[in-house]
């Protein structure tokens with residue numbers, strides 16, 4: 194697109210958003226009942242899909258897909274400017290599931306699952322287990338091959354929105370004989386199958402954002418395996434790269450818009466003429482700009498096919514750090530009144546202006562998807578060429 | 591980065607690293623002139639390479655990597671300012687500059703006033719002005735931008751002491767300089783525009799220098815950690831040290847991305863200041879950590895570590911001054927709202 198066409202596109206997206214963003218969604222989603230939350234998310238998702246703005250990062254040929262970096266940025270900038278709700282219920286479907294299928298799935302799998310995503314099917318990510326967090330490769334949920342099925346037994350935890358999900362991206366163990374990474378297999382599991390049970394977990398914000406999933410002899414067709422048996426680790430890396438890097442094009446734009454919300458807090462608390470508060474804001478702004486630039490650069494690398502190991506970790510670690518600084522400044526200038534408990538808000542972005550809530554939610558980005566420390570290991574070992582630690586260590590008696 | 595910029599970067603890097611550290615001031619200056627580094631951002635209409643400010647930033651990054659002592663970055667800035675001006679004999683001035691006659695300009699605040707056709711005041715931190723023939727100066731109210739010969743009565747040029755030995759800075763003092771004797775580059779509103787663009791480019795130039803130096807220094811530090819053995823293993827195996835290196839890497843990559851993003855956008859003084867602030871702060875952090883990670887050898891004069899540290903500390907104070915940036919960025923942001 195030329196610059197003029199791009200500006201035309203911006204106006205088109207902007208005016209569509211102006212007449213379609215649900216009214217007063219913030220109050221509606223504050224301490225929302227499950228049913229209301231799901232309904233609002235579904236309605237907003239459906240509208241975005243119909244307009245072609247939900248899937249700009251999908252490849253060409255798919256509805257809404259094949260957008261350039263510049264166009265994607267326009268969409269996300271405008272979505273942020275219009276302060277539209279975030280599609281958190283569809284986050285895993287749109288990014289983790291779709292990107293994994295585009296990169297590692299078969300054509301049959303894409304045809305089977307992607308249209309469902311566009312129709313509003315919800316996905317969750319079943320990687321973490323009670324005893325396998327940062328050390329994901331040590332996971333124990335078993336998948337045993339029986340004819341053309343795998344039989345699943347085990348437990349997953351911290352699975353975002355699993356209680357609403359139709360499908361699960363499941364990483365399970367098919368072999369325990371070799372090195373831990375080599376025995377993993379990646380499966381697409383129907384959450385309505387017999388033997389699946391889900392228990393929501395209440396978070397520190399009061400929201401039950403994530404859940405445990407239990408599998409008791411659950412069957413998965415062999416046709417629903419992504420990649421080969423034993424190749425699950427590599428497929429999981431594709432999922433994680435999309436989570437770490439790609440999702441941040443939208444979230445960094447949201448963060449830049451969030452600066453206005455922060456300025457609002459400064460204004461209403463009479464801090465705009467306070468030189469210290471102003472200097473804090475001035476130190477933050479360049480970092481927010483840098484986070485945006487970094488996410489854009491990452492997306493451009495994906496489009497060009499020049500992504501390298503560790504690139505996604507850099508984007509995620511930087512974003513997580515800047516986000517924490519951002520919301521910590523919000524908490525500081527929010528004063529005593531900012532400590533009040535007004536519950537939680539679902540489907541909002543990371544910067545709502547309820548800075549204490551936002552502060553708690555910022556741990557999403559420093560823990561989930563591989564913690565900050567894990568990203569630092571990846572950057573040091575895989576990008577900077579620093580040696581790994583000695584491997585073996587035995588627990589004492 | 592585009593293919594052309596990548597090629598430019600590689601070719602400058604080859605020369606800079608071939609020549610070695612800051613000591614080789616004269617030969618870097620000569621090579622820079624000969625290889626046309628000063629032409630990269632001159633527009634095609636003036637027979638330049640027309641690659642834009644991104645290209646001069648790429649050159650500055652590489653000069654920073656080599657802790658370049660030759661005043662090439664101030665020459666680049668003066669040339670860009672001349673190109674933007676309406677000076678009638680612009681081409682002649684450019685020709686002189688490109689043939690190696692140095693034009694310097696202040697890298698810190700200056701305070702010059704015009705009263706009754708005579709100029710008084712001072713300008714600070716002009717790189718390499720000891721060898722320069724002329725300086726590009728402006729009045730405090732930014733209503734006048736002019737070229738002053740450094741060899742004229744009423745103008746004193748003295749070397750400024752800095753801990754950083756990789757740059758040689760001079761201060762000039764003006765006493766009753768007659769306006770008639772100076773070459774006026776621009777006046778009034780036009781001067782104001784040129785000066786504000788120049789200050790923003792100076793910020794960008796310092797940002798680029800910092801990114802290059804920080805990248806080189808982190809590589810050097812990691813190399814040290816990979817080879818230094820303590821406790822029967824390379825120090826680089828200790829996670830406490832690895833994580834610090836990873837954080838530094840992230841800061842450098844993010845700052846560099848921000849710098850190039852600012853360059854790709856329409857000119858904004860606020861973004862230039864933001865880039866200066868972020869890149870110089872990142873360099874200072876990398877320098878602070880790197881000396882610590884080198885241990886005792888880092889405090890030894892024979893090792894290069896301190897050269898980076900001193901340049902990093904100096905860079906923080908060049909431009910508009912350390913205290914200005916954070917608040918100015920916030921004010922700029924509020925104004926844009």
Ligand SMILES: Cc1cc2nc3c(=O)[nH]c(=O)nc-3n(C[C@H](O)[C@H](O)[C@H](O)COP(=O)(O)OP(=O)(O)OC[C@H]3O[C@@H](n4cnc5c(N)ncnc54)[C@H](O)[C@@H]3O)c2cc1C
Nearest residue numbers: 318319320321326327351352353557560561562563564566
């Ligand atoms: C809000 C939220 C949503 C989530 N959603 C999902 C989801 O949808 N699906 C899913 O599968 N998982 C999800 N997770 C789980 C997440 O991936 C894990 O929490 C994460 O990988 C960390 O594992 P852990 O909680 O077991 O912490 P641990 O691994 O026990 O880590 C505890 C601390 O030790 C540090 N640590 C661990 N190993 C190292 C090491 N080698 N070097 C240095 N430090 C180390 C960690 O950084 C952390 O600070 C979610 C988590 C959160 C918080």
